[in-house]
Amino acid sequence: MTVTDTRIIKSEIMVIPKWARVLAAVVFIAVPICFYAFVWTKPSDAPVPFRILVSFLPGSILAVLALMVGYVNKDAGRRGMNRTLWTLLVIFIPNAIGFILYFLLRSPIRVECPKCGTVVDPRVNFCPHCRHSFHDTCPQCRSAVRPGDKFCANCGAHVDQVA
Numbered sequence: 614m615t616v617t618d619t620r621i622i623k624s625e626i627m628v629i630p631k632w633a634r635v636l637a638a639v640v641f642i643a644v645p646i647c648f649y650a651f652v653w654t655k656p657s658d659a660p661v662p663f664r665i666l667v668s669f670l671p672g673s674i675l676a677v678l679a680l681m682v683g684y685v686n687k688d689a690g691r692r693g694m695n696r697t698l699w700t701l702l703v704i705f706i707p708n709a710i711g712f713i714l715y716f717l718l719r720s721p722i723r724v725e726c727p728k729c730g731t732v733v734d735p736r737v738n739f740c741p742h743c744r745h746s747f748h749d750t751c752p753q754c755r756s757a758v759r760p761g762d763k764f765c766a767n768c769g770a771h772v773d774q775v776a
């Protein structure tokens with residue numbers, strides 16, 4: 614893993630809201646306590662390695678689930694997606710299919726227009742509020758051109774790029 618990868622993972626983890634972290638921690642500790650308090654009341658009920666495995670496993674799974682739900686809840690917001698809808702889908706579609714769907718279907722993170730501050734989809738060419746151009750565009754048909762292109766891929770017009 615490169616330094617950039619680590620940084621991306623760190624910033625993604627920072628997206629997880631505080632309530633989800635607290636919930637994850639509580640669940641992780643509370644589930645084993647419940648097992649010890651209500652299931653194995655006598656020392657002869659189960660061998661120790663079995664107890665540790667069985668009590669920590671569901672707690673860990675629920676804790677990870679809480680973190681993932683928190684992540685989706687926050688991440689959907691910065692992508693201009695319906696936060697409530699996606700949070701519910703992720704919780705109620707079984708076998709993590711909701712999560713898989715979310716990662717397949719999520720929109721790109723919205724960006725702020727450097728000129729007027731309007732939050733826009735990064736795939737657009739122009740800011741809908743102030744007409745600031747986000748990418749180099751073809752002078753004839755206004756479709757985006759990639760850096761270094763000499764001719765527009767859409768209409769064939771000659772492109773003079775500033776950079």
Ligand SMILES: [Zn+2]
Pocket residue numbers: 726727728729730731740741742743744745
């Ligand atoms: Zn703008």
Ligand SMILES: [Zn+2]
Pocket residue numbers: 751752753754755756765766767768769770
């Ligand atoms: Zn063109």
